[in-house]
């Protein structure tokens with residue numbers, strides 16, 4: 491972990507833990523523009539521990555989504571990774587640098603080891619396919635051996651996120667925003683991946699539904715043992731969901747630590763400002 495990153499005293503030294511599912515080192519990402527390069531992620535070091543819920547916080551434009559798409563190799567031009575490594579340690583498989591694996595290796599890892607819920611993913615469900623067929627698409631493409639267990643697996647996954655079995659036969663237009671998000675979460679964990687990265691999973695949902703979604707995400711960790719990286723500009727989301735929180739500012743990681751510790755005693759001025767902007771939740775987290 492970089493010297494400049496302030497980490498709460500209780501939780502120092504994570505970047506070389508053998509218990510890490512992901513180790514990001516020295517990551518630099520830039521976007522080329524006609525006014526020169528915009529450095530969106532700068533020298534970022536971060537380890538994600540197996541089994542934890544790690545929140546990525548920071549205001550709009552701080553580089554959170556760029557970090558996610560870069561490490562998932564979904565960064566599109568004019569974006570480019572200019573330095574760094576992202577070691578991924580899937581259970582029972584050899585560690586790989588996600589920035590170096592070839593397309594086929596990446597395809598094998600997607601969904602079965604590494605799942606992604608992009609920002610605005612609720613609109614990514616295919617409007618002309620029933621929910622059950624969207625599950626089948628992912629499961630059969632990546633784990634064809636599970637074909638015979640689909641009849642049992644789909645309702646079980648739906649119930650895991652609080653949805654009734656009849657949802658399997660519905661089309662996306664018959665679902666509320668919160669239901670769509672839960673379907674996507676269930677698809678994301680269908681193949682029991684090591685790591686799920688969710689970008690702003692509660693944005694655009696009303697407050698009551700947000701709480702339900704956060705609870706379902708917490709349940710997925712408990713029920714599937716999945717590690718979660720949850721990106722949100724909303725510190726309230728991290729206070730409610732995360733074990734640790736990493737704060738980004740202008741592409742840099744300025745602080746990482748136990749969420750209660752960070753709320754109680756932020757080491758960085760910017761983190762303090764973020765917390766002060768939600769005083770009610772800040773008090774609750776203490």
Ligand SMILES: Nc1ncnc2c1ncn2[C@@H]1O[C@H](COP(=O)(O)OP(=O)(O)OP(=O)(O)O)[C@@H](O)[C@H]1O
Nearest residue numbers: 521523528530549550551552553554555556557568
């Ligand atoms: N395609 C692009 N071309 C040029 N600059 C970009 C592009 N995409 C993002 N950026 C810049 O990169 C920086 C980081 O943006 P990013 O979207 O990763 O931040 P964020 O914290 O995820 O914010 P938000 O939640 O609003 O998406 C910003 O300065 C943004 O303007």
